Amino acid sequence: ADAALTGYLALRVPEGLEFHVEEWRHGSGVEKWERAYERQLAARDRSVKRLTAFMTEKRRAAAELTRRYAELAALGVPRWSALASARVGVVHEAFARELERAEVPASFTAEEHYEAYCDALTQRAAPLRRAAAEQYRQCLALATRAGASVEQARACGQALDRLEGTSGEHYEMPVKTSHVELEAAPERVGVVTE
Known part of the structure; x- marks a missing residue:
């Protein structure tokens, strides 16, 4: 399953996506604006198709990896179960980060377009996180x-x-240097004369 995980991590959000269509150009009667509108519409349709294909493939691969790691956990070996949970965590976290770090289309020059795009991807990433x-x-x-x-x-x-933005709150397991807990060293050593 780890080999498949490597392939999964290599799946990236397509670059060069364009979703902005200036609707005001449509029906304007100005030929130049109408052609620009048609180009924007075609670019948006291609982008939607590419993004949909990516999301479908990424979800399919995530489901397959989750299934494989569930099989590993089902063997009942506690260390393997922990490892399987960690790997499934990586699957979900990587997908979320991929969405959160996706390139913002260059055509988004207005702040509201930029924010809407980022908000939409963040909303899709939240359940994965x-x-x-x-x-x-x-x-x-x-x-x-x-x-x-x-x-x-x-x-x-x-x-x-890292995921929750905390610092050391989730790991409290004491580290032992041997099977026996070490006791504090005495403050001084000497011979008892009494």
């Missing part, structure tokens, strides 16, 4: 409960912190 956070929480709980490696639990906690 929540799903990623839930997977990282599950990973952290499984890794902590299973006594998985400190690194695995720390990675899940750090991913959750």
Whole structure:
């Protein structure tokens, strides 16, 4: 499944998308404006088609990866279950980040177009971010409960912190240097004479 994850992460939002159509040009009777309107309309239709194809492929690939990692978790090995949760978190987080970082079309010169586009992508990314956070929480709980490696639990906690904009709040597992808790060193050492 990790090889498929690499391919999934390589899927990128298409660049050069154009969605802005100046409706006022249509029906103006000015040939130059009418041609510009037709070009804008065609560019928008191509962009919608490209973005729809991307979203369909990305969702399909995400569902397939989630299914594969669920099979891994179903084996019942706690460390693998934690790893599977972490990977599904990566799937959702990567999709959300891809949407949030998508190129803003160059034709969006008006602030309201820019904001509407960014808001629409942010709204689509929000459920993916929540799903990623839930997977990282599950990973952290499984890794902590299973006594998985400190690194695995720390990675899940750090991913959750990064996603939620917190700093070290989600990783509290104590790090031990051995199987026995270390006690505080005595303040002084000496010979008892009494």
